[in-house]
Amino acid sequence: MKREYLLVIEDEKNQREILTDFLKKKGFSVDSADSVVSAKKLLSKRDYQVILLDWKLPDGDGLEFLSEIKEKHPLTPVIMITAFANVEHAVLSMKKGAYYYLAKPINLEELLLLVERAIKEFNLTREVELLKEKVKYFSSQFKISEEGIIAESPAMKKIFSLVNKFAEASAPVLITGESGTGKEVIARLIHHLGPTKEGPFIQINCAAIPETLLESELFGYEKGAFTGATHSKPGLFELAEGGTLFLDEIGEMPLSIQAKLLKVLQDGTFRRLGSLKEIKGHFRLIAATNRNLSQLIEKGAFREDLFWRLNVLNIHLPPLRERKEDILPLTEYFIKKFNTKYNKKIQGLSLSAINLLLKYKFPGNVRELENRIERGIILTEEEILTEEDLGLTESSDRKDEFLENLLSLPLERAVENLEKYRIKQALQLSRGVKSKAAELLGITERMLRYKIEKYQIGG
Template identity: 45%
Template structure:
């Protein structure tokens, strides 16, 4: 039964009767069991699926249990191994323990002892997997896992995130590549009631269409060539947590109805299976393409779009919030100075001007790479213009200048500078005021005086 399944167990023994007996015992105990009659067959299974525990006979023709143990630790280091050994091969079993086996049991096997040994191995494997997951999440959080910015656009995003995070609403994150959509998704998860559950991310653009259904919903053993064991999908792994569907616009049309059903009913079947599985996970999706346009083009289901589009948060491109660049640049400077053990503390005014004038087609991700480049090449304690990548520094040529004829009244010069700066900022008076070094109310006053 789905609710009582303990873990995935691989049993390896060249004795067919022993294999059948052990398989029956552990299925009764609630394990998902796969079997192999040789070390070579076991390696094929290990390459295609994760197992929490492997119970293996020490003496087998060809690849014996000790060799299989070493190979398993090389490709599946979190799989715990319990060795079965005859009384006369205890020394070999002790050697196996030194090579990383969790435990050994002697033949003839006694059911309570072997069940207890495998159970304890499963506990250790589960703890290791949980610690690994937590370490990865902590690394993800500590690795610039913050949405940084004080611009009006970013403050609006952060306010919306704070509002929607405690709810169960599906969220669609829109924005260009590199604007921080996954950071926003992680922040929503961290501020939600599901924060203690898993945050599972799937890049829909990075997984081939033929494998995406299996990744999302899982598959049964034998569902397709190479499916040697049951595999849980991301929806199951994200149960009680959050599933982040990155670049959801790349979902194949054939998979979209199944996703729609999960969003509507909270249930699905594994590929090749008939059992209906319930899942309770929050879905956050992202796209760097306008989904409504894909709907009009017939490339995305309209009903799925409306299911995803309950709450939409648009992450602004970096070029529309240049006032955030100094804060972001300083954050990345500290990060990469520490990582590269360099005493770099500041960014020169000239270098900062270049950073703020660059158009940043790659957004925050490109800025991060630029600062890392500069920190590595910096020879002193301050990043200078020559430390920046040529692509960023060369955009100095595109600076906008204003030519003023000598003798022009000062009041007219002020008006022209304000009007041209507002053109450059697309009417953003607050940003124009920051660029000119004056208060926003001064711009309003000057504009009113010219009318």
């Protein structure tokens, strides 16, 4: 059985049955209607690939109905059937957007050729429509290869071997890791190494798009599905056909859309908004998040069933501070990259800059390193980047570490540590003069002496 659905709208019983039976015999699925009203009912339930429409119907004018159909289903070919060869009718039909016209008595072989050609053209127009949308998403795409990705640390090497294994499979992949750790890079690599690499890599950031828009972006819509839907548009599920759909920041996806996505993953099918036609999707899904999904599940902000669907294959990217072996190779890679971009000849880093980099916590991970190096290369007039060029100082990082420690201690200990730190600092600044130090701290000298005694500061 062919998958194409045809609709025959013809009030004459005999004629309707001849057409319907013939097309069914040729392997099409055929519905038929004897009036405008019943045709409308059928049209609201299914998308047809070709419609045969009689010029004269008991409850309406075929030509007017043609305009109505073209308004709602602009791509669907409509073949008009006229009672006799009438040039005027033919011209009018074609003007109103008919695909072709046939005069009664209908030559069935001619009809078959026409229907088959219309289906071919219909499919082509759909494809062009899809391609047009895809081009928009392609423009942001870059070629990626393993050489462009640095993985020197054991942790990253392990991830590379996982990526190679996962790429073969078709199951969803969930990539987790702090911001800037390279989740997108890994998603693209999986696509690039997998069986769908010839297909598109379609990406959407779930955090960047309002809820209602996100739904129509993903599912697409038919003309008239909602106010403002002036044309029909394929969604990302359709655009990703044969390729990969990358849902970035999945942790920010609203619950209502999580439920809909779950259904798509369960059934493998979806519908455009305002359409009843089920579309089968064949794409690979990769999702990424820097959020802790288990915590979100506990808070009721993420569906546990969706989590299990997505988390079939998991890749966790460790923060850069936990794979220090990557820091210098990445630095070298970025220096080369930005030397080319800005036409500079930076040779490397000063020793103290290297030391600082290796100690630094990189809250923004690889992206932060990349940004610091780009900034340094733009700013410097020298051939060696210093810690100032990178915007790093010994104390900025120490402060971070100190604060982090404080935040993890019980309150009483934290207060003690903070007091000790501030007192030592004040004593240093006042070169040991206690009255001055007390003034700096905003306490009495007596109180300061008491605390120095208590914490046994400075012998």
